[in-house]
Amino acid sequence: MNYQWNWGLLLKEPYAGWLLTGLGWTVALSITGWLIALPLGIAIGIARTSSSRWILRLSGFYVSMFRNIPLLLQMFVWFFVVPELLPARLGLWFKRDLPNPEFWTGVLVLAFYTSGRLAELFRAGLQAVPRGQRMAADATGMNRAQALRYIVMPQALRIILPPLTSEFLSIVKNSSLALTIGVLELTAQSRQIENFTFHGFEAFGAATAFYVLVALVLNLVMVRLQRTLALPVAV
Amino acid sequence: MPDYALIVRNASFLFDGLLLSLTLTLVGVIGGFAVGTALALVRLFTGIIGNYVVDAYVFVFRAIPLILVIFWFYFMVPLILGRPVGAWTSATVAFTLFEGAYYSEILRAGLKSVRAGQLNAALASGMSRAQALRYVILPQAFTAMIPIFLTQAIILFQDTSLVFVVSLHDFLTATTIIANRDGRLIEAYTFACLVYYLICLAATAGVEKLKRTFAR
Numbered sequence: 001m002n003y004q005w006n007w008g009l010l011l012k013e014p015y016a017g018w019l020l021t022g023l024g025w026t027v028a029l030s031i032t033g034w035l036i037a038l039p040l041g042i043a044i045g046i047a048r049t050s051s052s053r054w055i056l057r058l059s060g061f062y063v064s065m066f067r068n069i070p071l072l073l074q075m076f077v078w079f080f081v082v083p084e085l086l087p088a089r090l091g092l093w094f095k096r097d098l099p100n101p102e103f104w105t106g107v108l109v110l111a112f113y114t115s116g117r118l119a120e121l122f123r124a125g126l127q128a129v130p131r132g133q134r135m136a137a138d139a140t141g142m143n144r145a146q147a148l149r150y151i152v153m154p155q156a157l158r159i160i161l162p163p164l165t166s167e168f169l170s171i172v173k174n175s176s177l178a179l180t181i182g183v184l185e186l187t188a189q190s191r192q193i194e195n196f197t198f199h200g201f202e203a204f205g206a207a208t209a210f211y212v213l214v215a216l217v218l219n220l221v222m223v224r225l226q227r228t229l230a231l232p233v234a235v
Numbered sequence: 236m237p238d239y240a241l242i243v244r245n246a247s248f249l250f251d252g253l254l255l256s257l258t259l260t261l262v263g264v265i266g267g268f269a270v271g272t273a274l275a276l277v278r279l280f281t282g283i284i285g286n287y288v289v290d291a292y293v294f295v296f297r298a299i300p301l302i303l304v305i306f307w308f309y310f311m312v313p314l315i316l317g318r319p320v321g322a323w324t325s326a327t328v329a330f331t332l333f334e335g336a337y338y339s340e341i342l343r344a345g346l347k348s349v350r351a352g353q354l355n356a357a358l359a360s361g362m363s364r365a366q367a368l369r370y371v372i373l374p375q376a377f378t379a380m381i382p383i384f385l386t387q388a389i390i391l392f393q394d395t396s397l398v399f400v401v402s403l404h405d406f407l408t409a410t411t412i413i414a415n416r417d418g419r420l421i422e423a424y425t426f427a428c429l430v431y432y433l434i435c436l437a438a439t440a441g442v443e444k445l446k447r448t449f450a451r
Contacts, residue, residue, distance in 0.1 A: 003314065068435035069428050070393040073407055077428060080420045169298070176300035180399065187303045200310035208299050208307075215298035 022189030041118025066116030106178035252409025267334025
């Protein structure tokens, strides 16, 4: 194998700037997407534990739609198909007047896709809390919303904290798919540097290092959080 | 006017794409299983250093996006081999090594799910370690693992669509080519959604049924 190493390349312009803006887009996509996905996922997750058959079916369909279609295809559908199906003026606004349409489409896709996965997670968490907890809350005179808010949800959250952290890591990783609709996030930028310089090891190495760093930090944060939130009595 | 006859006119092209997606899935499952088993064996037999190496391998592959893995190998495989290879070769290498990380974790969890008492009981009844593994531990571990393996295969089937970024003609890329050539994005992508949805839904239902059979 014949390869000329040149790590200094990454600190030179324009490549350093490309990496930094790429990093910025990756962070922006992941965090904005997460902020939309979390409340949506909680709501659908609660709906998945509903006693009404229709709510169960609807929320089940919602989840299965986002889980059974590849994320990449969902990107294309939201970017190319949805604007055509919207009322003409709204579609036009989407395509012409919305600043950064690629970014916002990417955020929406990531948010919906992640909300489907979070919904399943919250459903599992809510169902993992022993039934007696709900009954006890009921017996002390709480209504169902109060029981959920003060008794069941706090315990469910503790149970699902580890997979919840890996879902956040997933949205960071999945944000790389936005490159297919033209968002120049981190993976796209490293690919671009490779194309310009043929220094793939350095370019992809930099991107890899960032993703690994995120995973390491998330792991640490999760362990700390778990310790802080641990209840004196095991659930 | 929607033109759904487009699907019929291009049926064989789309079918070839679907075949490529399924083949890549199969290669990923078999290759990933082999790599995963190798990693699990390294963990079992090489002591603490092997453990660290495998841990690092699994951690890195699970931390980075699959697209980046595909880019890595698309760039690296020809460099290592010293000659150009097609996207297919580098994609299969990428999927095999990537899936290997996930499969090794599934294997580990499966082996862990068999309680320690099982091994002790087997040994106490006069079995050798190999016999205990063969007749007591592995059968139980496998029934715990198989549904998870299959679920991972369904995820992999969806992930094969990412070979779009290296222009391999999988089902999604084939759909995209037709959609753009004929200017029929709505029909083509709706059809692709339907196909993926039905395949994954049916496969998931199959896995659920298998799980219930095992549980009995």
